[in-house]
Amino acid sequence: MKQANIRNFSIIAHIDHGKSTLADRIMEQTHTVSERDTKAQLLDDMAVEQAHGITVKSRTVRNHYEADDGQTYEYNFIDTPGHVDFSYEVSKSLAASDGAILLVDATQGVQAQTVANLRLAQQNHLVIIPVINKVDSDAADVPRTEAQIQKLDPAFENLEMLKISAKTGMGVHEVLEAIRTTIPAPTGDKTAPLKALVFDYMYDAFKGIIAYVRLIDGSIKADDALLLMAEQTKVSANSLGYFAPNMTPIGELNAGDVGYVITGLKDPQLVRVGDTMTAVANPTTEPLAGYEPAKSMVFAGFYPKDNNYNELKLAIEKLSLNDSSFHYSLENSEALGAGFRCGFLGMLHLQIIRERLQDEYGLEVLTTAPNVTYHVHLNGQTEPMIVNNPINFPEFSKIEYVEEPFVKAEITTPNELLSDVMKLAEKHKSTLLDMDNQADLIVLTYKMPTSEVAYEFFNQLKSVSHGYATLDTTALDYEVADLVKVEVDINYATVDALSFVVHRQDADKLTQELVKKLKVAVPRRLYPTPVQAVVEGKAVARVDIPPLRKNAAVSGGKKSISKKQALLRRQGVNKRQSAKNSIDLPQAVFNAVLELDL
Numbered sequence: 009m010k011q012a013n014i015r016n017f018s019i020i021a022h023i024d025h026g027k028s029t030l031a032d033r034i035m036e037q038t039h040t041v042s043e044r045d046t047k048a049q050l051l052d053d054m055a056v057e058q059a060h061g062i063t064v065k066s067r068t069v070r071n072h073y074e075a076d077d078g079q080t081y082e083y084n085f086i087d088t089p090g091h092v093d094f095s096y097e098v099s100k101s102l103a104a105s106d107g108a109i110l111l112v113d114a115t116q117g118v119q120a121q122t123v124a125n126l127r128l129a130q131q132n133h134l135v136i137i138p139v140i141n142k143v144d145s146d147a148a149d150v151p152r153t154e155a156q157i158q159k160l161d162p163a164f165e166n167l168e169m170l171k172i173s174a175k176t177g178m179g180v181h182e183v184l185e186a187i188r189t190t191i192p193a194p195t196g197d198k199t200a201p202l203k204a205l206v207f208d209y210m211y212d213a214f215k216g217i218i219a220y221v222r223l224i225d226g227s228i229k230a231d232d233a234l235l236l237m238a239e240q241t242k243v244s245a246n247s248l249g250y251f252a253p254n255m256t257p258i259g260e261l262n263a264g265d266v267g268y269v270i271t272g273l274k275d276p277q278l279v280r281v282g283d284t285m286t287a288v289a290n291p292t293t294e295p296l297a298g299y300e301p302a303k304s305m306v307f308a309g310f311y312p313k314d315n316n317y318n319e320l321k322l323a324i325e326k327l328s329l330n331d332s333s334f335h336y337s338l339e340n341s342e343a344l345g346a347g348f349r350c351g352f353l354g355m356l357h358l359q360i361i362r363e364r365l366q367d368e369y370g371l372e373v374l375t376t377a378p379n380v381t382y383h384v385h386l387n388g389q390t391e392p393m394i395v396n397n398p399i400n401f402p403e404f405s406k407i408e409y410v411e412e413p414f415v416k417a418e419i420t421t422p423n424e425l426l427s428d429v430m431k432l433a434e435k436h437k438s439t440l441l442d443m444d445n446q447a448d449l450i451v452l453t454y455k456m457p458t459s460e461v462a463y464e465f466f467n468q469l470k471s472v473s474h475g476y477a478t479l480d481t482t483a484l485d486y487e488v489a490d491l492v493k494v495e496v497d498i499n500y501a502t503v504d505a506l507s508f509v510v511h512r513q514d515a516d517k518l519t520q521e522l523v524k525k526l527k528v529a530v531p532r533r534l535y536p537t538p539v540q541a542v543v544e545g546k547a548v549a550r551v552d553i554p555p556l557r558k559n560a561a562v563s564g565g566k567k568s569i570s571k572k573q574a575l576l577r578r579q580g581v582n583k584r585q586s587a588k589n590s591i592d593l594p595q596a597v598f599n600a601v602l603e604l605d606l
């Protein structure tokens with residue numbers, strides 16, 4: 009394929025505006041797949057994606073398009089996820105594209121994520137084709153949607169926009185033509201030293217690490233000796249090809265192409281998304297700019313449930329490779345043993361990783377309460393202690409002060425929901441920095457503690473705005489905060505894995521809520537079990553879990569004395585045993601903490 013006949017593009021859209029449906033139609037109309045094969049949304053085949061109805065992981069698919077000018081074009085479509093937790097994935101896909109289709113649902117109009125994704129595309133200097141979708145729907149308001157899009161960018165002002173139905177296929181041919189006529193062909197030099205952007209990775213149990221690449225210059229042939237520049241890792245191109253949408257081997261990838269390289273490499277630690285791939289024989293001198301590594305916002309402990317630590321370790325390693333914004337390190341808890349401290353972009357990300365462990369690896373994990381990274385300044389120390397695990401949060405008498413991270417939170421909301429959204433933000437310790445109009449939407453800019461945004465805020469925002477408001481966050485600096493560690497004692501023994509850190513002002517309310525939940529969640533025993541929440545050495549909330557059976561000392565009046573004595577002896581044995589036994593806690597106990605509105 010001549011380079012002039014290649015187009016690399018993405019589709020960017022607000023969630024549910026029809027991106028996957030349009031991708032399916034494009035694959036059908038270019039005969040990449042037959043209509044029969046396009047069962048329910050081909051691209052969203054990951055089980056979690058189907059369960060959540062959202063695209064999590066980016067895919068790339070090569071299509072061959074026979075255009076109206078009589079020529080055949082190679083259309084590399086790079087799918088992007090639509091959720092805010094995954095904007096990191098979006099930037100990766102966009103860096104590999106030359107243009108983007110900005111898809112807007114005519115029944116909803118421009119939404120916050122439309123604006124946020126457009127901004128990312130503009131930062132990547134992509135040519136943008138706005139397209140209005142769902143025009144077949146009775147609820148569509150095409151003129152209003154068109155007017156909103158026109159206000160987003162001066163370039164769209166007098167533009168005649170494409171109006172389509174991804175569902176019926178109407179107008180999709182015009183989109184295919186616009187891709188050819190509007191998005192530029194890649195401009196690389198096939199004869200220059202190899203320079204390829206590794207924009208994603210996948211792990212395959214048999215084939216090892218598979219790198220997704222966009223070739224900027226040069227070419228790759230099977231068996232070429234390659235170099236991943238970040239870690240100076242040498243690999244061999246065991247096999248290469250493209251996705252159509254299944255892996256399709258090919259002998260050579262050239263400048264401008266998007267495809268995959270099977271490296272055979274087994275160690276996930278040696279590869280990095282955003283890396284530059286070059287040839288050992290004739291390496292490029294200048295690596296590509298790559299990406300900023302994604303910073304974790306939320307941390308939580310993952311512990312194996314059924315003694316399958318090694319299996320869990322392997323699964324977590326593979327997932328972190330496949331999802332470069334998911335980080336982990338090893339950790340230990342007295343209550344739960346060996347486990348992992350995992351870093352996520354947000355709570356939805358955490359939930360999705362948990363589900364992927366279950367769906368793809370059959371592994372259930374115990375999850376501890378989420379937290380952010382704190383800077384703890386100890387008395388007499390100049391450097392702060394970096395704490396991202398409540399277990400390591402130092403004892404209060406040693407602490408001079410604590411700092412927590414803040415974010416700039418940009419909330420885009422329809423005008424009529426403004427007051428509800430503002431009330432919610434205020435509840436989460438925010439400071440309003442700015443207020444602006446964009447199309448028919450209001451953009452509110454707040455400064456907020458990261459912990460307030462990262463846990464439940466997004467779900468609450470979705471709920472008060474019926475899904476119409478969206479959120480975009482950028483990290484700001486650390487600031488002093490009044491934080492305390494809450495410890496949970498069960499039967500007078502601290503269960504370290506249940507500890508969490510909260511703002512002092514919320515500690516009372518949250519600990520009361522917590523013990524109430526624990527009263528139901530902690531398994532009953534033969535004797536009453538006290539559960540208390542402790543803050544700075546003082547028990548601030550307490551419940552007693554009732555015993556499993558009637559206590560011999562207070563009931564069983566009709567029983568004979570010897571039977572009572574036997575029962576008392578059994579209870580005594582149980583008490584002594586339990587003092588020695590490590591406590592076996594079900595996920596329900598951890599959920600009691602996870603469900604708190606921290």
Ligand SMILES: Nc1nc2c(ncn2[C@@H]2O[C@H](COP(=O)(O)OP(=O)(O)OP(=O)(O)O)[C@@H](O)[C@H]2O)c(=O)[nH]1
Nearest residue numbers: 023024025026027028029062063090142173174175
């Ligand atoms: N009426 C109508 N419905 C559509 C059209 N395109 C998509 N839909 C429906 O809109 C819903 C969302 O479509 P998807 O293609 O899954 O949306 P998406 O943007 O890929 O969603 P995410 O992957 O979650 O970002 C589905 O129920 C589709 O059937 C259209 O042109 N007309």
